[in-house]
Amino acid sequence: MSRRVAFLILLIQAVVMFTACEPESELVTSFVIPSGEHYSTPRMFESLQSNKLHFKARFNETAIYDLGNIADQNSKNKLLGFSDCNAHHHENSARFAWQWFNNELQIYAYCYLNGIREERFLGTVHPDEFNDYSITLEDDFYVFRLNQLDPVKIDRTSTCDKGLYYILWPYFGGSMPAPHDISVDIKILY
Amino acid sequence: MKTLLIVLSCFCTLSLHAQTVETLLGVEKTVAGSALSLRLGFATKRNIAPGVFAQVKPRIGFSETTSDYETFLGSYLQIPIASSEKLLVTFTIQGGFVDYRFLVVTPLAETRIMVRRNLGLVFGLGYRYGYPSATSSLLYRFKQK
Numbered sequence: 001m002s003r004r005v006a007f008l009i010l011l012i013q014a015v016v017m018f019t020a021c022e023p024e025s026e027l028v029t030s031f032v033i034p035s036g037e038h039y040s041t042p043r044m045f046e047s048l049q050s051n052k053l054h055f056k057a058r059f060n061e062t063a064i065y066d067l068g069n070i071a072d073q074n075s076k077n078k079l080l081g082f083s084d085c086n087a088h089h090h091e092n093s094a095r096f097a098w099q100w101f102n103n104e105l106q107i108y109a110y111c112y113l114n115g116i117r118e119e120r121f122l123g124t125v126h127p128d129e130f131n132d133y134s135i136t137l138e139d140d141f142y143v144f145r146l147n148q149l150d151p152v153k154i155d156r157t158s159t160c161d162k163g164l165y166y167i168l169w170p171y172f173g174g175s176m177p178a179p180h181d182i183s184v185d186i187k188i189l190y
Numbered sequence: 191m192k193t194l195l196i197v198l199s200c201f202c203t204l205s206l207h208a209q210t211v212e213t214l215l216g217v218e219k220t221v222a223g224s225a226l227s228l229r230l231g232f233a234t235k236r237n238i239a240p241g242v243f244a245q246v247k248p249r250i251g252f253s254e255t256t257s258d259y260e261t262f263l264g265s266y267l268q269i270p271i272a273s274s275e276k277l278l279v280t281f282t283i284q285g286g287f288v289d290y291r292f293l294v295v296t297p298l299a300e301t302r303i304m305v306r307r308n309l310g311l312v313f314g315l316g317y318r319y320g321y322p323s324a325t326s327s328l329l330y331r332f333k334q335k
Contacts, residue, residue, distance in 0.1 A: 027221055027321065046320040049222075049288045050249070050260065164293040190222030190319055 028187045031170045033178040040170040040184075048082045048165035050190075054134040055080060057096075058185040059127045064100050065179045073101055075174030076110055076119060080186060081135060082167050085160035091115050092158040094135050094142040095168050096122075107133075109144040113157040120154065122146040130187070137165075209235045209333070216327025220318040223247055225260075227327070231268065237278060239268040243286070262288045268300075278302040282314070302329060 031040040057079060067073050081095025089095075090112055097110035097119065105127060109120040123146050125131045136143040137156075144152045170186070172178040214229040224247065231241025245262035264286015272279045282298040300314035310329035315322060 044320060047292065047294055049292050049294055049319065051289070051291075162287060162291050162293070188320070190220075 028185050030183055030185050033170060033172045033182045035180045036177050038171055038173050038177050040172075044167075044169060046167045048137075048167060051137040052134055053080070053082055053137075053167075054132075054189040056130040056132055056187045056189065058130045059098070059105060059125065060183060060185075061127055062180065062182045063098070063105055063127055063184070065182070067176050067179060072174065072176045074099065075176065076108055077173060078110065078168060078171040079107075079184070080133070080167070080169065081110070082137075082165045084137075084156070084158040085165060086163035087158055087160065089166075089168055092156075093168060094137070094144075094154070094156075096133050096135070096144070096146075107131075107146055109142070109152050109154055111142065111154050113155065118154060120144070120152050122152055123149045130185075209233060211332040212239060212241070213330050213332075214312060214327040216312065216325055218245065218316065218318070218323055218325045220247075220323040221321040222319050225262070227325070229266065229327075231266070233268075233331070237268070237270040237273060237280070241266055241268070243284060257289075260289060262286055262294065263290070264294075266298075271299075276304040278304075298325065300325070308333065 029042070031042070033040045067075075076097035076099055079096040079098050081093060083089040084092035084094065087093065092114065093112045095110045097108040099106050099108070104124045106124050107122045109122055111118045122144060125146075132145070132147050134145045136145075139156075141153045141156050144154065170184055172182060210233040212229070212231045212233050214227070214231075216227050218225045218227055225245045226247070227243060227245040229241055229243040231239040233239040242265050243263070247260045247262070249258055249260050264284060266282055266284040268280045268282040270278060270280050278301070280300045280302065282300055283295065284298060285293075285295040288294050296316055296318055298314050298316040300312050302310050302312045304310040308331045310331070312325070312327040312329050314325040314327075316325060317323065
């Protein structure tokens, strides 16, 4: 192969690398939880690669639902988060959760701490607008931030430090599956 | 320390059997920005090459508790898929820790073009942060006699 061809390939690669990439701001993934299901599509596997999970999420009118009784309606659906170091997410994890309750879209911090669940109300959001979410992983606690509201700290019980922190994607429930197709747009910020 | 000794002893053993020592200096473009990477590996006669790598990427817009740079250190295994005299297509699996903490495993498909006997260009497509990434590297091979 001649040097000219190699140079041409290098040139094409350089053009692709530095000009043709999709703008970061456009990297929105639309997750759909089909009616009767818990898990969202697309199914993805990804691990946390920094001590902060920062993203924007936008619900729409599909986030409005009626499960027919208060107990199920007051059950948290999961938005996004991560399992803690090498732990199953029902052992140690930190996630944002949401529910349609009292005619509002409520957002919660939702953690498992050594197998014990802890939930804290963070605030409400409106459908059809992007809101800013972040979870910062500190040595002894998680910090949940929703928009400009006061951050909420939850003690971290995992003593593990180095290992796999897998991302937890949108999930409906609770025990009840999605009553209709529910979609949410998520844009992870790096 | 024990792990480090085991890894080093493995590489010492491999280097004795290796036909070529390879170094790659390059850039990986990801959705989270561009990272500078350095790789050192030992290629066998069949172009199977285990090695170690280091990647550094400036961090943008992070809290005061994190450093300005993200480091990704680990080891890799390169497996040849197809080869000709001056071209080599490989599959590479990289695994290591980001910021000495977060375990990350990434696949990479690469094409090598040898421009000179010891000098080559390497282009690849990988998968980082849930999205495709592109790599471009300069390869230098130290051949054993």
